[in-house]
Amino acid sequence: MTNLAVASQSLITPLYQPLEDVYSGLIASHHKKTTQSTYKQGIKHFCNYLLTGAIAKGVKVNLSEYQIKSVISDYLKLDAKTANAYLGAYRNAMIEADYTPNSINVKIASVKALVKYAFDYEQCSFLLDKVKTITPEVYRDTKGTTPENIKEILALPDTLTVKGKRDYAVLRLLWDCALRRGEVASLSIEDFNPKEGTLRIKGKGKLSKETIYLSAKTIDAIEAWLDVRYQPLPHYPLFISLDNATNGHRLSTKSIYRIVKKYSSEIPEGKILSPHQVRHSSITAVLDASNGNVRLAQKLSRHKNLDVLTRYDDNRVALQQEAVNLLSTLA
Template identity: 90%
Template sequence: MTLLTIASQSLITPLYQPLEDIYSGLIASCHKKTTQTTYKQGIKHFCNYLLTGEVKKGIKVNLSEYQIKSVISDYLKLTAKTANAYLGAYRNAMIEAGYTPNSINVKIASVKALIKYAFDYEQCSFLLDKVKTITPEVYRDTKGTSPENIKAILALPDLTSVKGKRDYAILRLLWDCALRRGEVASLSIEDFNSKEGTLRIKGKGKLSKETIYLSPKTIEALNNWLSVRYQPLPHYPLFISLDNATNGHRLSTKSIYRIVKKYSSEIPEGKILSPHQVRHSSITAVLDASNGNVRLAQKLSRHKNLDVLTRYDDNRVALQREAVNLLSTLA
C-alpha cells in the first residue's frame, strides 16, 4: 500500500482547474502570451461559427468565456465524423469569406490544439485529423535592403549619448546576428558574456535558451551600452526604455520596431525597414557573400527548414528573371 493510498484526500492540493475545463487548461498550458492570444481568438471565432453557421470577415466576435466553454462542451460530445465535418465546413466558409491561407491555417490549428488537449485528457473521443490545412503562398519579399544602406543606418546613432549607445547596440544585434525583435527584447544582462563573446537567446518557439557567438563590433557595442546603463544587475533587462514615462522598464518589441523605423527613414536612398526586414537583409547578405552557401545562412538564421533558406536564395539571384531572359534569346 502506498502512502498516497492511505493519505487523507485533504492532504492533496486541489487542482487549479477541473479537468473538464478544457479551454482554460489549453490556454494555461501555453508558455507564450502570443500563443495564448492566438488560441483564444481562433477558438472564439470557431465557436461563433458553430453558433451562427456563418463567417463574416472584418466583423468583431463578441462571445463571453462562458459561451465559449458551453459551445466547446457541446462540440466535444459529437462523433468524430460530425466534428470533422463541422471543422471542414468552417474552413470552407473562411475561404469563401476571403480569409488568407495563413489566417485560415492559424484558426484551424487553434481548434485542433483544443481537441488534441481534450483528447489527451480523455474529455473527447476523437481527433480532427480529416481536415487539412491550406498550402499558403510561398512567395514573399526576402531581399530587405543592401549592406551599404545598413552601414549608413549604423552610422546614425549618436555614440556620445546614452540613447545612441543603446540604439547602436540593438541595431548591431539585429544586423550582425539576424535576431528577431522578440529575441532582442527578451534579453537580460546575464545573457551576455563579454569575455566569451557569446549571447544566450530564446529563439522563436523555444523553451530554453541557446548560445550564439557575437562579432567584435557587437561585443564592443554591448559593452559601451552597459557602461552607461543604469543599475546593470545581472537579472535586469539588457535593453530598457529611456523615456520619462517608462524609464528603466524592459524595452518593448514595439519600441525596437520604432527605433529601426526611425533610423532607416533617415537614409535617402533606402527604404523604411522593420526589424524583420533587417533580418532578411542579413540573411541575404550572407548568401551573397558566401556565393549561396545555404547551410552557412542556416546557422545564422537558425531556420530548421532548409527550404526557407532556398526561398531566400531564389529571391536573391532572381532565378525566374534569369529563366525568362534565357528563353527570350531562344525564340
C-alpha cells in the same frame, strides 16, 4: 501501502482548475505568451463562427471567456462527423473571406490543439483529423534592403545619448546576428558574455537557450549601452524601455519594431523596414558576400530547413528572371 493510498482524499490539494475546463487547461499548458495569445485568438474566432455561422474579415470579435467556454462545451459534445464538418465549413468560410493560408492554418491548428487536449483528458470522444491544412505561401520578398542602406541606418542613432546607445545596440544585434525581434526582447544581461564574445538566445520554438558569437562592433555597442543602463543586474532585461510610462520595463517586441521603422524611414529613398526584413537583409547579404554559401547562411539564420535558404538564394540571384530571359532568346 503508501501514505498516499491510505490518506483521506480531503488531504489532497485540489486541482488549480477542474479537468473539464479544457480551454484554461490548454492555455496554461503552454509557457510561451505568444502561443497562448495565438490559441486564445484562434479559438475565440472559431467560437464566434459557431455562434454566427459567418466570418467578417477585419471585424473585431467580442466574446467573453464565459461565452467561449460555453461554446466549447457544446462543441465537445458533438459526434466526430459533425465536429469535423463544422471545422471544415469554418476553413472554407475563411478561404471565401480571403484569409491567407498561414492565417487559416494557425486558426485551424488552435482548434485542433484544443480538441486534442480535451481528447487526452477524456473530455471529448473525437479528434479533428479529417480537416487538412492549406499549403502555406512561401517567402516572397526576402531581399530586405542593401548593406549600404543598413550602414546609413546604423549611423543614425545618437550614441552620445542613452537612448541612442540602446537603439544602436539593438540595431547592431538585428543586423550582425540576424536575430528575430522576439529573440532580442527576451535577452537578459546575464546572457551577454563580453569576454567570450557570446550571447545566449532563446531561438524560435526553443525551450532552452543556445550560444551564438558576436562581432566586435556588437560587443562594443552592448557594452556602451550597459555602461549607461540603469541598475545593470545580471537577471534584469538587457534592453529596457526609456519612455516615461514604462521606464525600466523590458523592451517589447512592438518597441523594437518601432525602432527599426523609425530609423529606416529616415533614409532618403530607402525602404521602411521591419525587424524581420532586417533579418532578411542580413541573410541575403551573407549569401551575396559568400557567393551563395547556403550552409554559411544557415549557421547565421539557424533555419533547420535548407529549402528556406534556397528560396533566399533564388530570390537573391533572380533565377526566375534569368530563366525567362533565356527562354526569350530561344524562340
